[in-house]
Amino acid sequence: MSQTVIEPVSTAVRDENSPLLEIRDLEVGFQTQHGVVPAVRGVNLTLYPGQTLAIVGESGSGKTTTAQAIINLLANTGTVTAGQILFEGRDLTTLKPKEMQDVRGRLIGYVPQDPMSNLNPVWNIGFQVEEAIRANGGAMSRKAAKLRTIEVLKEAGLSDAEDRLKQFPHQFSGGMRQRVLIGIGLSARPKLLIADEPTSALDVTVQRQILDHLATLTRDYGTSVLFITHDLGLAAERAEQLVVMYKGKVVESGPSQEILANPQHPYTQRLVAAAPSLASRRIQSAKHSVAVDTDVSAAGANDQVLVNRAIEREQAAPAKDLISVQGISKMYRIRTKGFKYNELLAVNDVSFGIKKGTTTALVGESGSGKSTVAKLILQLESITSGQIEFDGQDVAGLKGADLLKFRRRVQPVFQDPYGSLDPQYNVGNTIAEPLLAHKVGTAKERQARVRELLDQVSLPWASRHRYPSELSGGQRQRIAIARALALKPDVLVLDEAVSALDVLVQGQVLNLLTELQTELDLTYLFITHDLAVVRLVADNVCVMQQGRIVEAATTDEVFDNPRQSYTQELLAAIPGGNFEFGR
Amino acid sequence: MPSNRQTQPHFVAALEDTPIAAIDRLDETEKARSTWADAWESLRGKPSFWIASALILLIVIVALFPGIFTQVPPDQNCLLANSNKGPEEGHLLGFTRQGCDVYSRMIHGTQASVTVGLLATMIVTLFGLVVGALAGYYGGFFDAIVSRIGDIFFAVPTVLGAIVLMSVLPERTPVTIALVLSIFAWPQIARIMRGSVLSARNSDYVTASIALGVSKFRILVRHVVPNAIAPVIVIATVSLGTFIVAEATLSFLGIGLPPQIMSWGNDINSAQSSIRTNPQVLIYPAIALSLTVLAFLMLGDAVRDALDPESRARR
Numbered sequence: 001m002s003q004t005v006i007e008p009v010s011t012a013v014r015d016e017n018s019p020l021l022e023i024r025d026l027e028v029g030f031q032t033q034h035g036v037v038p039a040v041r042g043v044n045l046t047l048y049p050g051q052t053l054a055i056v057g058e059s060g061s062g063k064t065t066t067a068q069a070i071i072n073l074l075a076n077t078g079t080v081t082a083g084q085i086l087f088e089g090r091d092l093t094t095l096k097p098k099e100m101q102d103v104r105g106r107l108i109g110y111v112p113q114d115p116m117s118n119l120n121p122v123w124n125i126g127f128q129v130e131e132a133i134r135a136n137g138g139a140m141s142r143k144a145a146k147l148r149t150i151e152v153l154k155e156a157g158l159s160d161a162e163d164r165l166k167q168f169p170h171q172f173s174g175g176m177r178q179r180v181l182i183g184i185g186l187s188a189r190p191k192l193l194i195a196d197e198p199t200s201a202l203d204v205t206v207q208r209q210i211l212d213h214l215a216t217l218t219r220d221y222g223t224s225v226l227f228i229t230h231d232l233g234l235a236a237e238r239a240e241q242l243v244v245m246y247k248g249k250v251v252e253s254g255p256s257q258e259i260l261a262n263p264q265h266p267y268t269q270r271l272v273a274a275a276p277s278l279a280s281r282r283i284q285s286a287k288h289s290v291a292v293d294t295d296v297s298a299a300g301a302n303d304q305v306l307v308n309r310a311i312e313r314e315q316a317a318p319a320k321d322l323i324s325v326q327g328i329s330k331m332y333r334i335r336t337k338g339f340k341y342n343e344l345l346a347v348n349d350v351s352f353g354i355k356k357g358t359t360t361a362l363v364g365e366s367g368s369g370k371s372t373v374a375k376l377i378l379q380l381e382s383i384t385s386g387q388i389e390f391d392g393q394d395v396a397g398l399k400g401a402d403l404l405k406f407r408r409r410v411q412p413v414f415q416d417p418y419g420s421l422d423p424q425y426n427v428g429n430t431i432a433e434p435l436l437a438h439k440v441g442t443a444k445e446r447q448a449r450v451r452e453l454l455d456q457v458s459l460p461w462a463s464r465h466r467y468p469s470e471l472s473g474g475q476r477q478r479i480a481i482a483r484a485l486a487l488k489p490d491v492l493v494l495d496e497a498v499s500a501l502d503v504l505v506q507g508q509v510l511n512l513l514t515e516l517q518t519e520l521d522l523t524y525l526f527i528t529h530d531l532a533v534v535r536l537v538a539d540n541v542c543v544m545q546q547g548r549i550v551e552a553a554t555t556d557e558v559f560d561n562p563r564q565s566y567t568q569e570l571l572a573a574i575p576g577g578n579f580e581f582g583r
Numbered sequence: 584m585p586s587n588r589q590t591q592p593h594f595v596a597a598l599e600d601t602p603i604a605a606i607d608r609l610d611e612t613e614k615a616r617s618t619w620a621d622a623w624e625s626l627r628g629k630p631s632f633w634i635a636s637a638l639i640l641l642i643v644i645v646a647l648f649p650g651i652f653t654q655v656p657p658d659q660n661c662l663l664a665n666s667n668k669g670p671e672e673g674h675l676l677g678f679t680r681q682g683c684d685v686y687s688r689m690i691h692g693t694q695a696s697v698t699v700g701l702l703a704t705m706i707v708t709l710f711g712l713v714v715g716a717l718a719g720y721y722g723g724f725f726d727a728i729v730s731r732i733g734d735i736f737f738a739v740p741t742v743l744g745a746i747v748l749m750s751v752l753p754e755r756t757p758v759t760i761a762l763v764l765s766i767f768a769w770p771q772i773a774r775i776m777r778g779s780v781l782s783a784r785n786s787d788y789v790t791a792s793i794a795l796g797v798s799k800f801r802i803l804v805r806h807v808v809p810n811a812i813a814p815v816i817v818i819a820t821v822s823l824g825t826f827i828v829a830e831a832t833l834s835f836l837g838i839g840l841p842p843q844i845m846s847w848g849n850d851i852n853s854a855q856s857s858i859r860t861n862p863q864v865l866i867y868p869a870i871a872l873s874l875t876v877l878a879f880l881m882l883g884d885a886v887r888d889a890l891d892p893e894s895r896a897r898r
Contacts, residue, residue: 380790407795420790422806483791
């Protein structure tokens with residue numbers, strides 16, 4: 001390790017062996033209408049100088065709340081109700097607001113989650129970085145501050161830093177914004193950097209670049225890093241120490257390699273088993289060895305089920321394509337100034353076919369045109385050129401009754417389980433809606449069908465009275481699947497259908513989808529940015545880049561022997577992909 | 584990676600401290616809550632809602648059955664001998680300049696004011712809602728025409744427009760006043776509804792419904808309108824109060840209800856001349872007017888808090 005040049009701001013040299021940050025029995029509660037709801041319940045963790053520690057957990061596990069409590073960024077309703085947060089031996093929970101201001105930025109830097117909303121759109125980048133430098137650096141001449149700003153941006157890995165000072169956040173890509181935020185976070189050379197899901201909103205390849213750069217920087221400065229992430233693979237790859245949180249408590253902590261190789265707590269075991277980047281390897285090996293541990297990890301058993309089904313499907317695959325897409329393109333006209341238009345080719349000469357009863361995955365990063373393809377196939381947008389055939393019939397320009405017939409057979413499930421269900425409709429009415437719209441059956445028959453569908457997605461009959469706001473993301477997505485299945489379609493178009501879900505829930509929904517596929521002989525078009533998920537469910541993969549399909553083959557071929565450099569890049573960027581995990 | 588860093592022991596929480604639940608199971612013990620049930624839950628806990636409701640209920644009862652509250656006829660048997668006399672037994676609030684009972688006139692004036700308020704609100708809300716929803720949902724040419732017509736009416740201040748129109752109308756009744764006020768007030772509701780529909784139209788559940796094969800009009804009625812209506816309800820509640828004020832204003836200016844119809848506006852108008860000698864004649868109808876408007880504003884406030892999606896999310 002290159003322990004280099006820059007000395008930390010503080011002159012107090014503390015022992016390397018005494019912890020930089022020590023959290024003892026921390027409890028945080030939020031004030032609500034129904035009294036104080038605990039969010040963090042007795043968390044302990046220790047971070048030594050120069051170390052990287054990751055807190056891993058699902059949404060609602062209290063990982064972000066813990067991090068925010070350190071520098072008191074809790075929302076107004078949240079308070080630390082018990083415990084200590086010792087930073088270099090000083091208890092941060094007892095600091096006055098003014099003292100805390102001094103700690104923030106200068107001693108503890110913070111990189112927020114969403115680069116899209118954490119830069120102020122009305123100020124240019126230079127101003128925002130300079131603001132942070134001035135806030136933490138004390139008195140400084142304008143010129144010095146500007147020079148330092150350029151330096152910070154350069155260190156954060158932005159090219160042409162001088163020219164970019166006058167640019168505004170909207171002129172930056174997501175990755176560039178996150179670099180700026182990292183630059184701001186590290187500008188005062190803090191001893192600790194808290195990075196709250198710093199790359200969750202970014203594409204995998206960008207994520208890798210950013211994290212590599214962050215690792216280099218913090219190693220050079222000797223900064224400790226506290227990572228907050230939901231991604232076990234990412235945590236394993238980037239952190240030496242791991243803290244697994246569940247429902248506000250630490251369930252397991254220790255050296256990350258040891259935890260992932262040998263998870264002890266049932267929850268960690270579950271998490272390790274379900275993490276798709278890890279499990280995707282398992283499917284491959286499980287094909288050769290039938291030995292699968294069965295006791296705690298239900299997902300492990302399901303992997304075997306998935307494999308068997310995949311084999312069955314391979315053998316039983318019929319020859320004809322159910323959906324055949326031939327050379328489709330979609331052009332969007334974007335008005336620039338006045339009456340001029342720029343033409344944007346969102347989908348460029350895309351062809352592929354899907355056989356009945358199989359799953360084809362369309363993989364790509366944001367802006368690759370994968371979702372547009374889904375919309376074209378669903379007839380939600382019209383194609384500019386090319387042909388889409390469904391069951392031997394050209395579907396472009398279907399109207400009236402024919403379109404209705406097509407919609408009955410091809411149903412969508414959308415990404416956002418929070419947005420795709422009408423908040424005013426209860427579950428029963430939501431699922432019954434397609435039946436009503438297509439005038440299927442009597443009221444009684446429809447009710448029977450709703451019952452059957454709820455059963456298929458393993459939700460209790462009692463849930464029919466619930467409203468979407470009362471359900472979890474996974475439950476909502478199961479409702480969306482039930483609604484899509486109501487008309488007994490042949491094809492489901494799943495547009496990022498599991499991307500917004502926590503790993504465990506994601507695994508559950510993927511298992512459900514696979515079960516339904518065999519049970520109902522469904523054909524899936526699976527659109528996702530997550531290659532790890534693809535490995536679990538897809539038979540064929542089409543990799544998209546900038547509107548084109550760059551590689552199309554069976555899943556095994558793509559994963560074992562990617563031909564295109566882009567595919568190789570994508571595969572290499574999966575966090576924890578090349579990490580050895582035991583279970 | 585250097586190896587001289589401190590490693591911490593592998594810690595595992597005791598299972599009894601951290602029982603793990605089944606993945607993503609539905610809590611069947613909780614009660615189902617719709618948006619409206621939620622809103623009701625929130626309203627129920629607000630004292631201001633109850634105060635406003637009680638006041639409004641009282642006002643409505645007074646408007647419907649003034650006979651319960653007073654047996655004194657408001658505009659007959661007015662003896663000039665009683666002119667501007669103070670309170671006495673059976674005439675709690677004293678007399679007007681014409682010698683009529685102030686209390687009785689106040690009670691009987693409720694009906695006209697409340698009728699105008701309710702009627703105008705109903706017409707404005709219904710018309711604005713339908714027009715705004717259609718314009719926002721279908722867009723295009725219809726939207727352009729409706730929005731521009733709305734802008735024209737929007738540019739004219741409601742009371743000013745009403746003054747002009749009222750002065751040329753042959754007959755002035757609560758119904759005509761409500762109609763005239765509605766002509767100038769509907770664009771506000773239409774605008775709000777249009778904006779609200781525009782945002783609801785682009786939501787994922789609408790796209791999902793299209794892909795499910797639900798017809799366009801059905802989506803408007805079943806998904807878009809129910810999700811877009813909340814701000815309109817809030818504005819409608821608040822504007823009820825302002826319509827009552829508008830009626831009083833017009834009557835005060837002498838172009839609202841004719842003097843033979845009792846209303847608070849008329850009473851305030853005729854009290855002008857005796858404001859120095861006998862201020863109670865002015866004060867009591869004014870208080871009645873203020874209380875009514877306050878009640879509806881309070882109700883509107885409470886309803887807005889209950890329906891506001893942001894405050895809902897925090898719950």
